[in-house]
Amino acid sequence: MKTFLIQFYSIAFLILLGLPTKAQEPILDQYIRQGLDSNLVLIEKDLSFKKAMNGLEVARSMFLPNITFDLTYSHADGGRSIDLPVGDMLNPVYATLNQLTNSQNFPQIQNEQINFLPKNYFDAKIRTAVPIINTDIKHNRTIRETMVKMSKREIELYQRELVKDIKVAYFNYLSALDAVAIYKNAIVLAGEGKRVNEKLLEAGKGLPAYVIRADAEIAQHEAKLAEAEQQLRNAQYYFNALLNRPADAAIDLIPQNKDLQSNGEALAVEVEGREELKSLNDNIEIQETMLAMSKQAFVPKLSTFLDLGSQAEGLRINSNSQYYMIGAQLSFPIFAGNRNRLKIQENQIAVAEAQNKLDQARQQLELAASVAKNELVATQKNFESSKVQLDAAATYQRLIQRGFNEGVNTYLETIDARSQYTNAKLANNIAAYKLLSAMAKFERETASYPLN
Numbered sequence: 001m002k003t004f005l006i007q008f009y010s011i012a013f014l015i016l017l018g019l020p021t022k023a024q025e026p027i028l029d030q031y032i033r034q035g036l037d038s039n040l041v042l043i044e045k046d047l048s049f050k051k052a053m054n055g056l057e058v059a060r061s062m063f064l065p066n067i068t069f070d071l072t073y074s075h076a077d078g079g080r081s082i083d084l085p086v087g088d089m090l091n092p093v094y095a096t097l098n099q100l101t102n103s104q105n106f107p108q109i110q111n112e113q114i115n116f117l118p119k120n121y122f123d124a125k126i127r128t129a130v131p132i133i134n135t136d137i138k139h140n141r142t143i144r145e146t147m148v149k150m151s152k153r154e155i156e157l158y159q160r161e162l163v164k165d166i167k168v169a170y171f172n173y174l175s176a177l178d179a180v181a182i183y184k185n186a187i188v189l190a191g192e193g194k195r196v197n198e199k200l201l202e203a204g205k206g207l208p209a210y211v212i213r214a215d216a217e218i219a220q221h222e223a224k225l226a227e228a229e230q231q232l233r234n235a236q237y238y239f240n241a242l243l244n245r246p247a248d249a250a251i252d253l254i255p256q257n258k259d260l261q262s263n264g265e266a267l268a269v270e271v272e273g274r275e276e277l278k279s280l281n282d283n284i285e286i287q288e289t290m291l292a293m294s295k296q297a298f299v300p301k302l303s304t305f306l307d308l309g310s311q312a313e314g315l316r317i318n319s320n321s322q323y324y325m326i327g328a329q330l331s332f333p334i335f336a337g338n339r340n341r342l343k344i345q346e347n348q349i350a351v352a353e354a355q356n357k358l359d360q361a362r363q364q365l366e367l368a369a370s371v372a373k374n375e376l377v378a379t380q381k382n383f384e385s386s387k388v389q390l391d392a393a394a395t396y397q398r399l400i401q402r403g404f405n406e407g408v409n410t411y412l413e414t415i416d417a418r419s420q421y422t423n424a425k426l427a428n429n430i431a432a433y434k435l436l437s438a439m440a441k442f443e444r445e446t447a448s449y450p451l452n
Contacts, residue, residue: 027252028170031243035166036159036451038244045155052144052151059144062137070309071124076117084112118313125309132328133302139293143286150282156451157275162242163449167440169239173251175433176232179426183225186422190217193414210411217415221422269373271365273447280358287354291347297340300332369445376438379431386424386431393417393424 036042087109094106131137194214201211237247271277305327312321333340400417403409443449 028167031170031252032163032166034245035162035243039162039242040244042155042158042162045151045158049148049151049155052148056141056144056148059137059141062140063131065128065130067126067128069124069126071122073122074118075120076115077119078115078117080116081113082116084114087111120315121311121313122315123309123311125307125311127305127307129303129305131301131303133300135296135299136293136301139289139296142289146282146286146289150279153275153279153282157279159451160275160444160447160449163451164440164444166239166242167443168437169235169242170251171433171436171440173232173235173239174253175429176228176235177253178429178433179228180225180232182422182425182429183221183228185425186221186418187218187225189418190214190221193411193418194218197411207411213411213415217418267373267376267442268446269366269369270446270448271362271369274365275447276361276365277358280354280361284351284354284358287347287351291344291351294340294343294347297336297343298333300330302328302330304328365445369442372438372442372445376435376442379435379438383428383431383435386428390421390424390428393421397421 088111091108094108097106098104191214194211197207197210197214201208236251239251240247240249243249307323307325309323310317310321311323312318397414397417397420400409400413404411404414
C-alpha cells in the first residue's frame with residue numbers, strides 16, 4: 001500500500017509538471033484565451049479602442065464634402081431706410097403724357113421709402129463645401145491613425161500582463177494542489193506507522209510513546225493539510241477571477257507542456273517586441289506629425305462652396321426667388337506674433353522628450369528582462385538541486401523504513417526520514433512551479449508569447 005501510494009503520487013507529480021502529451025498541451029492556452037476573451041478590464045479597453053477607431057473615421061470624413069441645409073426667416077420694421085423720389089421724377093412726365101394722349105393711362109405715383117431691413121423675408125439654401133487645400137486635415141488623420149495603434153498597444157500590453165498572471169496563478173494552484181496531495185500522503189504514511197506501532201504494542205514489543213508520537217505526527221500533518229487546502233481554495237478563487245468565472249469553478253489539473261530542462265543561460269534578452277516601446281515610438285510619431293503641422297502653418301487653405309437656394313419677401317417661392325452661388329475661399333496667414341515659430345520650437349522639444357522617454361524605457365525593460373533571466377537560471381538550478389534532494393530523501397526514507405521493519409532503526413528515525421521526504425517533495429514541488437512561473441515572467445519581459 002505504501003509503495004503504491006508513493007508511486008502514484010510520483011507519477012501524478014510528473015504529469016503535473018507537463019509530460020509531452022498532445023491532448024494535454026493546449027489546456028493552459030485554452031484558459032489563456034478564455035481569460036483574454038472575458039476579462040472585464042480588457043472589455044473596457046476594447047471599448048476605448050473602438051472609441052479611437054471612431055475618432056479615426058471622423059478624421060477621414062473631413063476629406064469629404066460637407067453638405068448642409070440652412071433656412072433663415074426674419075421680419076423687421078424701422079431702422080435705416082432710403083428715400084426714392086420716384087414720384088417727383090416721374091409724375092411731371094406722366095402728366096405730360098396724359099395731356100398728349102388725352103387719357104389717364106399714366107397715373108400719379110408716390111415717392112418711395114425703402115427700409116434696409118427686410119420684412120417677412122426668408123432665405124433657404126443647400127450649401128456644399130469642399131476643402132481643396134488643408135494640411136491640418138491630413139495631419140489630423142495621421143495623428144488619429146497613430147492613436148488607434150496606441151490604443152491597440154494598450155490592449156496588447158494588458159493582455160501580456162494578463163497572460164503572465166494567468167500562468168502564474170495556474171502554477172500556484174497546481175503547486176497548492178500538489179502540496180495538499182503531499183500532506184495527504186504524509187498522513188497516510190504516518191497512519192501506517194501508527195498502525196504498525198499499535199500492532200507491536202499489542203504484541204508486547206512496542207512502546208506507548210511511539211503511538212503517542214504517531215498521533216502527534218498525524219495531527220501536525222493534518223494542521224498543515226488544512227492550511228494547504230485553504231491556500232488551494234484561495235489560488236482557485238484568484239485564478240477564476242482572472243478568467244471572470246465563478247469562484248468555485250473547476251480547474252483542469254493538467255498544465256501546458258513545459259520543458260523544465262531548458263537552458264536558461266542560452267535565452268536571449270530581447271525587448272524590442274514590448275508594447276511599451278512600440279507605444280513610445282507611436283508617441284514620437286505623433287509629436288513629429290504635430291511638428292510637421294506647425295511647420296506648415298503658412299501653407300494656404302483653400303476651400304470651395306456651392307449654394308442652391310431661394311430667397312424672397314412674403315414667403316414667395318417661384319422662379320424669380322431661386323438662385324445659385326458658387327465661390328472659393330483662400331486663407332493665407334501673414335503674421336501671428338511669432339506664435340507659429342514658438343509652436344515649432346515647442347514641438348521640437350516635445351519630439352526630443354518623447355525620444356528620451358523611449359531610451360529610458362528601453363534601458364529599464366532590458367534591465368527587467370535581464371533580472372527575469374537571472375531569476376529563471378537560478379530557479380532552474382534550484383529545481384535541479386531539489387530533484388537530487390528528493391531522490392536522496394526518498395532513498396533514505398526507504399532504507400530507514402526497511403531498517404525499522406527489520407528492527408535495526410528506531411521509530412524516531414522513521415519519523416525523521418518521513419519528514420525529510422515530505423519536506424523534499426514540498427521543496428521540489430515549489431521549485432518546479434517557481435521555475436514555470438519564472439519562465440512565464442521571462443516570457444512576459446521579452447513579449448515572446450504569441451497573442452494572435
